[in-house]
Amino acid sequence: MADARGEAAEILSVVVNIAVGLVTSVISGSGVWLWQRGKHARALRRKAAFFGLRPGGECLIVMNNKYDRPGSAAHKDVRAMIEVATLAGEFGCQVSVESSGDFHASNDSRTEFCIGGPWGGSNIRTGGHLAAHLPGVDWRPFGPGPDSSAIVVGDDRFLWDRGNEEYALVAKFTPPESARPVLLVCGQSSLANHAAIHFLKRAHRELAGAVPSIDRFCVVVRISSIATYGFQRASLERDVSTKAFAVPTG
Numbered sequence: 001m002a003d004a005r006g007e008a009a010e011i012l013s014v015v016v017n018i019a020v021g022l023v024t025s026v027i028s029g030s031g032v033w034l035w036q037r038g039k040h041a042r043a044l045r046r047k048a049a050f051f052g053l054r055p056g057g058e059c060l061i062v063m064n065n066k067y068d069r070p071g072s073a074a075h076k077d078v079r080a081m082i083e084v085a086t087l088a089g090e091f092g093c094q095v096s097v098e099s100s101g102d103f104h105a106s107n108d109s110r111t112e113f114c115i116g117g118p119w120g121g122s123n124i125r126t127g128g129h130l131a132a133h134l135p136g137v138d139w140r141p142f143g144p145g146p147d148s149s150a151i152v153v154g155d156d157r158f159l160w161d162r163g164n165e166e167y168a169l170v171a172k173f174t175p176p177e178s179a180r181p182v183l184l185v186c187g188q189s190s191l192a193n194h195a196a197i198h199f200l201k202r203a204h205r206e207l208a209g210a211v212p213s214i215d216r217f218c219v220v221v222r223i224s225s226i227a228t229y230g231f232q233r234a235s236l237e238r239d240v241s242t243k244a245f246a247v248p249t250g
Helices: 002-051 075-089 124-133 190-210 241-245
Strands: 058-063 094-099 110-115 137-139 151-153 156-158 166-173 182-187 217-223 234-239
Touching: 002 190, 058 075, 075 094, 075 110, 075 190, 110 124, 110 190, 124 137, 124 166, 124 182, 151 166, 151 217, 156 217, 166 190, 166 241, 182 190, 190 217, 190 234, 217 241
Parallel strands: 058 094, 058 110, 110 182
Antiparallel strands: 137 151, 151 156, 166 182, 166 217, 217 234
């Protein structure tokens, strides 16, 4: 009888240990799952804050014109637009698209992505944004000479080496009449526009740590080795926030 009781006690001990192990595994697994879910949620909140997107809100994309065909957009600019729409879709935002030549209003409560440079009438809204909010930026016109389509910010000059090394200016600010920010992406070419947005999506955490504030900044993105890597080799060239928002003197 004593042997039977001892054997039963051993079996009970084994069962209890197995049960404790299962419960511990479930609790541990649930904790890991909750931690990962919380971590993912925090990452999404930081991403939404960087781009100025409000989950479930509205996103306005203002598209430029192809330089030689008003009313149409270059293929790479369309790809840039799709990148923005996909980004907004991550947060359940309603997306609307307007032509820069037709849209003359405030972005109000919509987060605006304005795509394209001002030269050649490509995006006249970009020109307006630069004049009103980034007085330290000078965009040289397209034409003969080394300054063709150069981006000049204070005493920094970013020259256009078409198809080899190009630049894009990226700025975020909130107009005083608006409730949501504008994210301006103006590259020296349609490829640079696409590259800049692709880079922002990939490296937004790096950029958030490199700028003085995610609410108001201006950076230059460099796209290099284009013949080999196309739009995918992009990097942060310089934070030009202070110079870009400063009113020139003299």
